[in-house]
Amino acid sequence: MEVTINETQANTIQEKVKTFFDPNNHPAGFCPVKDVVDRIGDKWSLLAILNLGYGERLRFNQLKTQIEGISQRMLTVTLRSLERDGLVNRYVYAEVPPRVEYELTPMGEKLLVKVWELADWAIEYKAQILESRAAYDKKAAKKTRS
Amino acid sequence: MEVTINETQANTIQEKVKTFFDPNNHPAGFCPVKDVVDRIGDKWSLLAILNLGYGERLRFNQLKTQIEGISQRMLTVTLRSLERDGLVNRYVYAEVPPRVEYELTPMGEKLLVKVWELADWAIEYKAQILESRAAYDKKAAKKTRS
DNA sequence: ATTAATAGTTACTTCCATGTGACTAAGTGA
DNA sequence: TCACTTAGTCACATGGAAGTAACTATTAAT
Numbered sequence A, B: 001m002e003v004t005i006n007e008t009q010a011n012t013i014q015e016k017v018k019t020f021f022d023p024n025n026h027p028a029g030f031c032p033v034k035d036v037v038d039r040i041g042d043k044w045s046l047l048a049i050l051n052l053g054y055g056e057r058l059r060f061n062q063l064k065t066q067i068e069g070i071s072q073r074m075l076t077v078t079l080r081s082l083e084r085d086g087l088v089n090r091y092v093y094a095e096v097p098p099r100v101e102y103e104l105t106p107m108g109e110k111l112l113v114k115v116w117e118l119a120d121w122a123i124e125y126k127a128q129i130l131e132s133r134a135a136y137d138k139k140a141a142k143k144t145r146s
Numbered sequence C: 001a002t003t004a005a006t007a008g009t010t011a012c013t014t015c016c017a018t019g020t021g022a023c024t025a026a027g028t029g030a
Numbered sequence D: 001t002c003a004c005t006t007a008g009t010c011a012c013a014t015g016g017a018a019g020t021a022a023c024t025a026t027t028a029a030t
Helices: A013-021 A032-040 A045-052 A060-066 A072-084 A106-145 B013-021 B032-040 B045-052 B060-066 B072-084 B106-145
Strands: A088-093 A099-104 B088-093 B099-104
Touching (some): A013 B045, A013 B106, A032 B045, A045 A072, A045 A088, A045 A099, A045 B032, A060 A072, A099 A106, A106 B106, B032 B045, B032 B106, B045 B106, B060 B099, B072 B088
Antiparallel strands (some): A088 A099
């Protein structure tokens, strides 16, 4: 089910991108990739999704503990927006003190799988990125000095 | 080469995440997924990468035209950071007026392939997200009214 | 002498995502 | 009566990413 582009037989990423950006295929500004990245590009959403990725329902405070550094407010904000988009389910139990549990929806889990594949790239190229960065900074420093 | 987790035979995403987050496997805070998303999560990087994904070298002003809404400054900033991380190459021609061309590096192209797969998810679930969002807002509106 | 072209840089401003700390409801147990 | 618990909300403060507009070098063409 990897049929992003089925308008033509596009086999290389170049062909795919070219086909994709063709105004005949989509309205201008249509960019699902950007949509996803915007959705998970904030500070906490991805971490919430990852922590719910264990497959167990987690209570609010469990998440707060597991997601290091997150504030109460930001956890609420993050979970609300994930819930709104249908990526997590929220279960409220009528108890005192309150109990609220969160879990990934199937849609959220599918996203996690996709996002997870990015990790392959990150791991494979992490060293190379750091190298490139160091080399670049070294050059920049030289220029500034002279 | 999809061997993110080879410590165990982890077949479900739950197992993968569990294995991944095990402090025995990685130092705390190690999260390559977050790294990538941070890298492309800014406003323009992804759009620059996508536009360079055609496989053709593009001049500064070509990019500026193609990336709708980007300012001169932000294009420079974006390209510089991509160059620094080794995702794009920059070719300067000693001409007047200046000519500078940009292209994806192989590493950048590999990233594009991965990121592209997110589009599959986005396209598949776009309608469902919008539905979920509308339903959520409708409920929220009711609560406010009462 | 002036304009035009390209690929920037620089100084300044603005705004929104995020952070902080106090506050709340509702019941339980001491 | 008071403290304690959980899962929040609310008002306000802040930093940094992004935006804006003016300025630059260099040469060719008019």
